[in-house]
Amino acid sequence: MQVETTGTVADEGKMIEWFDDLALGMRFKSGEFSVTKSDILRFAAEFDPQPYHLDEVAAEKTVFKGLAASGWHTAAISMRLCVETRPFGPHPLLGLGVDNLRWMMPVRPGDVLHVEGEVVELIPSRTKPQGVAKVKWTAYNQRDEAVYTFTPITTLARRPNPSA
Amino acid sequence: MQVETTGTVADEGKMIEWFDDLALGMRFKSGEFSVTKSDILRFAAEFDPQPYHLDEVAAEKTVFKGLAASGWHTAAISMRLCVETRPFGPHPLLGLGVDNLRWMMPVRPGDVLHVEGEVVELIPSRTKPQGVAKVKWTAYNQRDEAVYTFTPITTLARRPNPSA
Numbered sequence: 001m002q003v004e005t006t007g008t009v010a011d012e013g014k015m016i017e018w019f020d021d022l023a024l025g026m027r028f029k030s031g032e033f034s035v036t037k038s039d040i041l042r043f044a045a046e047f048d049p050q051p052y053h054l055d056e057v058a059a060e061k062t063v064f065k066g067l068a069a070s071g072w073h074t075a076a077i078s079m080r081l082c083v084e085t086r087p088f089g090p091h092p093l094l095g096l097g098v099d100n101l102r103w104m105m106p107v108r109p110g111d112v113l114h115v116e117g118e119v120v121e122l123i124p125s126r127t128k129p130q131g132v133a134k135v136k137w138t139a140y141n142q143r144d145e146a147v148y149t150f151t152p153i154t155t156l157a158r159r160p161n162p163s164a
Numbered sequence: 165m166q167v168e169t170t171g172t173v174a175d176e177g178k179m180i181e182w183f184d185d186l187a188l189g190m191r192f193k194s195g196e197f198s199v200t201k202s203d204i205l206r207f208a209a210e211f212d213p214q215p216y217h218l219d220e221v222a223a224e225k226t227v228f229k230g231l232a233a234s235g236w237h238t239a240a241i242s243m244r245l246c247v248e249t250r251p252f253g254p255h256p257l258l259g260l261g262v263d264n265l266r267w268m269m270p271v272r273p274g275d276v277l278h279v280e281g282e283v284v285e286l287i288p289s290r291t292k293p294q295g296v297a298k299v300k301w302t303a304y305n306q307r308d309e310a311v312y313t314f315t316p317i318t319t320l321a322r323r324p325n326p327s328a
Binding site: 043046047048049050051052062063070071072073075076077079080083092093094095096097098099100101102103 | 207210211212213214215216226227234235236237239240241243244247256257258259260261262263264265266267
């Protein structure tokens with residue numbers, strides 16, 4: 001496992017911390033993560049023991065035509081890249097669920113992934129000092145092919161009002 | 165990690181193998197999986213390094229009020245339980261994506277999870293000898309509280325026609 005943390009917020013200089021700091025169209029980009037064969041085999045043995053994730057020879061005869069990471073492994077790696085990007089600054093990523101989770105391409109041993117995010121929906125709560133932020137994240141490989149996308153539904157606190 | 169494989173197809177005696185063998189409302193039930201504290205910490209360190217998944221003391225001060233598994237860990241455990249249930253008999257679970265992924269309750273150290281599935285949508289392809297099967301899976305803890313649900317969009321081959 002190798003992680004390079006070079007996450008940047010596209011709107012340089014803007015300190016994002018609260019729901020109120022987000023704007024539609026705001027973009028994020030993570031560092032890179034190299035996926036190894038041993039990582040793929042280990043994750044598959046624990047969580048998704050199917051031939052195309054577990055066994056190079058057996059995988060050749062499947063629709064993947066070779067070893068591919070479990071989609072849930074790609075999802076977990078992408079979560080790590082999102083966390084490191086810190087789209088909400090010091091605040092955690094607290095997900096209620098996910099919309100539009102899709103796997104578009106197999107992830108292979110040696111692939112180098114990064115994620116890019118875009119704020120696509122902002123829904124302030126009517127009753128609580130918080131909002132729901134939806135960021136559409138897409139994971140790309142080293143050939144800039146989109147391999148995976150998901151849109152977590154995340155809650156984030158509003159900026160405290162000092163006069164309140 | 166402890167896995168008990170006692171998965172059963174509710175329609176006892178029916179051998180499910182092809183898209184044509186599935187019917188709306190057909191149900192599946194998995195064996196059980198015990199979630200340990202060390203599993204939670206290990207997964208979080210690798211994929212979701214946030215305080216409420218990583219550190220018992222820090223977690224007390226968060227919205228979870230105690231250590232909770234990463235939602236992606238719950239997702240990965242649930243995938244394992246689904247695979248062991250073999251809803252499509254000898255055929256693999258090949259997902260294009262997931263609809264309606266939601267985390268309803270935290271998963272704690274010592275929780276014992278199982279999943280139950282129900283066939284909710286069957287869409288035969290117009291051009292290929294296959295179909296899309298959607299099974300809504302829900303993970304329950306040892307108190308029968310629903311902690312997680314997801315509906316994978318899976319392709320499955322149709323029964324070969326020997327006269328074709």
